[in-house]
Amino acid sequence: MQTLIVFCHLRWNFVYQRPQHLLSRLGSRWRVVLIEEPVTGQAEQRLERFSPAPGVEVWRPHVHGTAPGFHDDHISVLQKFVNEAIAQQKITDYWVWFYTPMAVPLAAELQPRGIVYDCMDELTLFKNAPRQLVQRENVLFKEADLVFTGGPSLYRSKKDRHPSVHCFPSSVDAAHFAQVERDHPLQAELPRPRLGYCGVIDERINMQLIEAMATAHPEWQLIMVGPVVKIDPMGLPRHANIHWLGQQGYQDLPSFICGWDVCLMPFALNEATRFISPTKMLEYMACGRPSVSTPIRDVVEPYGHVVSIAETPQEYIQACERILARSIDEQRAHAAELAQAIAKTSWDKTAQQMAQLIEQADRAKDAAEREAEGEDETLAKVA
Numbered sequence: 001m002q003t004l005i006v007f008c009h010l011r012w013n014f015v016y017q018r019p020q021h022l023l024s025r026l027g028s029r030w031r032v033v034l035i036e037e038p039v040t041g042q043a044e045q046r047l048e049r050f051s052p053a054p055g056v057e058v059w060r061p062h063v064h065g066t067a068p069g070f071h072d073d074h075i076s077v078l079q080k081f082v083n084e085a086i087a088q089q090k091i092t093d094y095w096v097w098f099y100t101p102m103a104v105p106l107a108a109e110l111q112p113r114g115i116v117y118d119c120m121d122e123l124t125l126f127k128n129a130p131r132q133l134v135q136r137e138n139v140l141f142k143e144a145d146l147v148f149t150g151g152p153s154l155y156r157s158k159k160d161r162h163p164s165v166h167c168f169p170s171s172v173d174a175a176h177f178a179q180v181e182r183d184h185p186l187q188a189e190l191p192r193p194r195l196g197y198c199g200v201i202d203e204r205i206n207m208q209l210i211e212a213m214a215t216a217h218p219e220w221q222l223i224m225v226g227p228v229v230k231i232d233p234m235g236l237p238r239h240a241n242i243h244w245l246g247q248q249g250y251q252d253l254p255s256f257i258c259g260w261d262v263c264l265m266p267f268a269l270n271e272a273t274r275f276i277s278p279t280k281m282l283e284y285m286a287c288g289r290p291s292v293s294t295p296i297r298d299v300v301e302p303y304g305h306v307v308s309i310a311e312t313p314q315e316y317i318q319a320c321e322r323i324l325a326r327s328i329d330e331q332r333a334h335a336a337e338l339a340q341a342i343a344k345t346s347w348d349k350t351a352q353q354m355a356q357l358i359e360q361a362d363r364a365k366d367a368a369e370r371e372a373e374g375e376d377e378t379l380a381k382v383a
Helices: 018-026 072-088 101-107 133-143 152-161 174-178 207-216 250-257 279-286 297-303 313-324 328-342 347-382
Strands: 003-008 031-036 046-053 056-062 094-098 114-119 146-149 165-167 194-198 221-225 242-246 262-265 291-293
Touching (some): 018 031, 018 046, 046 072, 056 072, 114 347, 146 347, 152 165, 174 279, 194 250, 207 313, 250 279, 262 313, 291 313
Parallel strands (some): 031 056
């Protein structure tokens, strides 16, 4: 196998998370082509191409239609773009990797050696989830050779639906978060204590919790880093001590996080958060910073011994208060526990283990093909 063709619902230049971490590493082993969902409402229909990382090329379709995502309205033009680009670049020896079942129809005319489904979220439970998602995921489970899941909760949910399901929870690039030279300019002038969150801001964030924290402690500076999507920005809590800083680059995250006294995972407990495995949790830990999370299962089970867990606004505020009251010795001891916890995982290890599974499956296909060819030759001689 020489090429990995990936269909993804997330843009490469969106929040830097699981797809970027894995594919940038797999790009050193194979050629990686990531096909994004289309940019809609465009005057010209075209396929934009660019290379954001060594070994990785992004194909970004531009279409006339206005329906979001890999919608049925776009399937025919997207198939044309993809098939023509694959033919032009003479890509013949490849696997297909899906991040969203909605892209399954785009592979109808392709002939991959194998198929991977990296199920990083339970997309069916997200706000505005397409009605075809469940049906297309059923098809994907039938056709995939390998299924990866983004955390233990998802693994338990999917493990009986396919014979080869593998759990690969969120990992971290610890070295990236260990190199911090200065406080980020956007927060450098803010007083302490600072309590911060980084990540997508959508229906999974408990806004009532943010409101309660800001109101109970006007002296706390709440720093919210990340893009606001699928919810009305006008509905965000607005107080002088809440700072909505928008999406920031992955390179800048360490200088934000290391300047926080408490890191926040203020997730709502709803359908959209039932199976999440937050990447930011390990990024907070890699910076040696304490964090407080609502009782998300994939936080509580593996990291409840080093992450404070609180459910109600009052409990959450009290957990933050306890962290802010710690002694220097307590802070150092906790930082050492965090370092020990994250030493067991890395995106490098995760990508390597995934690649090994793909290579094993690919070799098995080679062996099966050679065996079939041998049987055909034997039958021909007999005839």
